[in-house]
Amino acid sequence: MTTTLERQDPVRTMLVRIAGEQMLQAQVDRQSFGGGMEASQVVLVTARYREGGLPRLLRVVMKRLQGRPAREAAIYEGLVAHCASRISPRLLAVEHSDDSVLLCLEAIRRTASWPWRNLSAGSELLVRLAHFHRIAGEADAKIPAWDYEAELGLLAEATWTALDRCRSQPGLSALARDLPALRRIVLERVRLREQLLAEHPFGCRPIHGDVHPGNVLVCRRGQGAEPVLLDWGRARLGSPLEDASSWLQSLRVWEPEAGRRHDTLLAAYLSAFGADGGLTSSVRDAYWIAGASNALSGALLHHLQRVQEPALCARRRGGAVTAPPPRGSVRAPPRDWLRVLRRASASAGA
Ligand SMILES: Nc1ncnc2c1ncn2[C@@H]1O[C@H](COP(=O)(O)OP(=O)(O)OP(=O)(O)O)[C@@H](O)[C@H]1O
Ligand SMILES: [Mg+2]
Structure with a gap:
C-alpha cells in the first residue's frame, strides 16, 4: 500500500x-x-x-x-x-x-523463509548464541530490571490451574496425565531455579530469552549466510541453557531431525560455550530444568488457554493439542511442552 x-x-x-x-x-x-x-x-x-x-x-x-x-x-x-x-x-x-x-x-533480507531444514543452519545459530552468552557474561551491559522469578512463579501456578482444568474437558483429559510432573516442578521451582542459575560454567548471565524460529532470520552478510536474532524484548538475566533449550525444543517441533540429532546439536552449543566437560549428567539435568522454566513462563499456559476456548469443537481441540502450529509462528503445542516437563521432573528427582 x-x-x-x-x-x-x-x-x-x-x-x-x-x-x-x-x-x-x-x-x-x-x-x-x-x-x-x-x-x-x-x-x-x-x-x-x-x-x-x-x-x-x-x-x-x-x-x-x-x-x-x-x-x-x-x-x-x-x-x-x-x-x-x-x-x-x-x-x-x-x-x-x-x-x-x-x-x-x-531491515534484514532473509535468504529463505524456512532455512532450518538444513541442520547446519540451526547448529550455526547455537554456536553464535554461545559466543553471545560468553561475551555477555563478561561484559557489564545494563539490562532493564524485570523480576522474572516472581513472574515465573505466578505463571507456573496459573499453568498448573489450566492443566488441572483439562481433566474434565472432552478431548483434553489425556493432557492431565502430566499433572504430577508439572506439580513437582511448580512446587520445587525455587530450589530448581537456584540450582539452574548456579550450574557451572553457565551461571546467571544475560540471555536473549525468546529464541525460536520466528525470531531468527538467516541473511547474507559478509562471506556467507548468517543467522540474525530479532526480538530482544525478553532479554534478561538467566541461564544460557534456557536459550539453548528454547531453540532446540522449538526447532524439533517442525524439524524432527533436530530431535533425532538433539544431543549432537546440544554438544555443538556446549563446545562453543567452552563447557569442557560436555554433556555431563549434571548439565543434562540443568538443561531439562531450563526447558521446564521456558514451558512455565507463559508458553504452555498460552496454548492450554487456546485449546480450552469454548468455541473450539472437540475434533479441532484434539488437533490443537498435538499438531504443529504454522512454522515458526508460535512455539511448540502443549504435547511437546508437557514432554519437556516430564523430562524435567525425572531430572529433578535424579
Ligand atoms: N529487522 C527486521 N528485519 C526483517 N524482518 C523483521 C525485522 N524485525 C522484525 N521482523 C519481522 O517481523 C516479525 C515480528 O517481529 P518481532 O519478533 O520483533 O516482534 P514481536 O511482535 O515481538 O513478535 P512475537 O511476539 O511474535 O515474537 C518477525 O518474525 C520478522 O518476520
Ligand atoms: Mg517475535
Missing part, C-alpha cells in the same frame, strides 16, 4: 532523522508483519526517493512498543550494542513518546 504521509507522521519523522530532508519527498510504502504476541506493531517501511537525479531505495523496519515490551529499546542500546551487534539487526534510531517507543531497525 502506498501512502502519502504528512510531515508530522512518526514514520516520516523517523525517516528524516536517519536519512535527511530528502525523505520529505520520498514515496513511502508500509507492509505490516502482523501483530506479534508482544509488539503492538512491526512494519517494513520502503522509501523510494531520488538523489542526484538517480532513483534510490531505503528499507527499514519500524517496531512500535508499549508497556513492558518497550524495554527492548534500552536492550538494543545496552546489551545488543555491546555484546550482540554481529547477530542482530542494527538499531538505526529510537523515538520516545508519552505512551510508546518507536524502534527503527535495519
Whole structure:
C-alpha cells in the first residue's frame, strides 16, 4: 500500500532523522508483519526517493512498543550494542513518546523463509548464541530490571490451574496425565531455579530469552549466510541453557531431525560455550530444568488457554493439542511442552 504521509507522521519523522530532508519527498510504502504476541506493531517501511537525479531505495523496519515490551529499546542500546551487534539487526534510531517507543531497525533480507531444514543452519545459530552468552557474561551491559522469578512463579501456578482444568474437558483429559510432573516442578521451582542459575560454567548471565524460529532470520552478510536474532524484548538475566533449550525444543517441533540429532546439536552449543566437560549428567539435568522454566513462563499456559476456548469443537481441540502450529509462528503445542516437563521432573528427582 502506498501512502502519502504528512510531515508530522512518526514514520516520516523517523525517516528524516536517519536519512535527511530528502525523505520529505520520498514515496513511502508500509507492509505490516502482523501483530506479534508482544509488539503492538512491526512494519517494513520502503522509501523510494531520488538523489542526484538517480532513483534510490531505503528499507527499514519500524517496531512500535508499549508497556513492558518497550524495554527492548534500552536492550538494543545496552546489551545488543555491546555484546550482540554481529547477530542482530542494527538499531538505526529510537523515538520516545508519552505512551510508546518507536524502534527503527535495519531491515534484514532473509535468504529463505524456512532455512532450518538444513541442520547446519540451526547448529550455526547455537554456536553464535554461545559466543553471545560468553561475551555477555563478561561484559557489564545494563539490562532493564524485570523480576522474572516472581513472574515465573505466578505463571507456573496459573499453568498448573489450566492443566488441572483439562481433566474434565472432552478431548483434553489425556493432557492431565502430566499433572504430577508439572506439580513437582511448580512446587520445587525455587530450589530448581537456584540450582539452574548456579550450574557451572553457565551461571546467571544475560540471555536473549525468546529464541525460536520466528525470531531468527538467516541473511547474507559478509562471506556467507548468517543467522540474525530479532526480538530482544525478553532479554534478561538467566541461564544460557534456557536459550539453548528454547531453540532446540522449538526447532524439533517442525524439524524432527533436530530431535533425532538433539544431543549432537546440544554438544555443538556446549563446545562453543567452552563447557569442557560436555554433556555431563549434571548439565543434562540443568538443561531439562531450563526447558521446564521456558514451558512455565507463559508458553504452555498460552496454548492450554487456546485449546480450552469454548468455541473450539472437540475434533479441532484434539488437533490443537498435538499438531504443529504454522512454522515458526508460535512455539511448540502443549504435547511437546508437557514432554519437556516430564523430562524435567525425572531430572529433578535424579
Ligand atoms: N529487522 C527486521 N528485519 C526483517 N524482518 C523483521 C525485522 N524485525 C522484525 N521482523 C519481522 O517481523 C516479525 C515480528 O517481529 P518481532 O519478533 O520483533 O516482534 P514481536 O511482535 O515481538 O513478535 P512475537 O511476539 O511474535 O515474537 C518477525 O518474525 C520478522 O518476520
Ligand atoms: Mg517475535
